[in-house]
Amino acid sequence: MLKKTHYLLFALFIALINSCSSTQIISSWRDPDKQIHSGDWKKVLVVALLRNETNRRRAEDEMVKYLHAKGITSYSYLGENFNPKNEEALRNKIKNDGFDAAITMRLIDVDKEKIYTPEQHYMYPVYYRDFSHYYYRSWGYYSTPGYYTITKKFIIETVIYSIPDDKIIWSGITETYDPDGVEKLTDEIACAIHKKMLAEGFVEK
Numbered sequence: 001m002l003k004k005t006h007y008l009l010f011a012l013f014i015a016l017i018n019s020c021s022s023t024q025i026i027s028s029w030r031d032p033d034k035q036i037h038s039g040d041w042k043k044v045l046v047v048a049l050l051r052n053e054t055n056r057r058r059a060e061d062e063m064v065k066y067l068h069a070k071g072i073t074s075y076s077y078l079g080e081n082f083n084p085k086n087e088e089a090l091r092n093k094i095k096n097d098g099f100d101a102a103i104t105m106r107l108i109d110v111d112k113e114k115i116y117t118p119e120q121h122y123m124y125p126v127y128y129r130d131f132s133h134y135y136y137r138s139w140g141y142y143s144t145p146g147y148y149t150i151t152k153k154f155i156i157e158t159v160i161y162s163i164p165d166d167k168i169i170w171s172g173i174t175e176t177y178d179p180d181g182v183e184k185l186t187d188e189i190a191c192a193i194h195k196k197m198l199a200e201g202f203v204e205k
Helices: 053-065 087-096 131-136 181-200
Strands: 023-030 044-049 071-073 101-117 120-125 139-144 147-162 167-177
Touching: 023 181, 044 053, 053 071, 053 101, 053 181, 147 181, 167 181
Parallel strands: 044 071, 044 101
Antiparallel strands: 023 167, 101 147, 120 139, 147 167
16 A cells, blocks of 8 residues: 655645646656645755756745745755765755655756748728729738747756655646746746646645
């Protein structure tokens, strides 16, 4: 009999009221033997694997906000002297310090798409001074030039680990178009993942 599943009060799962229309989940996996129940997890490590240190801290801070003092950012917990590449040391440290879960968010890629809007032609009547000119409509033309716009698509992988079980219990890949900053990106992903987990019965309603 599998032991009772833990619940992650994660930034991505709770009281989300923002729209997630620009974010889509393109793939996901869940442990079929797990279901998340409220209140079981007390200590959660939050990790944003972003190259830019400022964006990393912002993303982790945003995720921690929704954990109600149960989340701990990796940048404050591990410190500058800890070697994150030492897998065994990292595993032992997290277990010894009593973490129940870990959440990671990793930027896989940023796709840039150039979209061309062609020039537009419009017509309007040249003369309105009398009925005959208006009726036969001697039309003139004017136009706006074509132009390019760049759309950015952020591809993010989010993974949830059960620390006592030492395994992944949920993972998903999302695509977000033109997010307005790291905070908006985090909320967009949160909303999409929360809806997905509810739909698949992984999170209790």
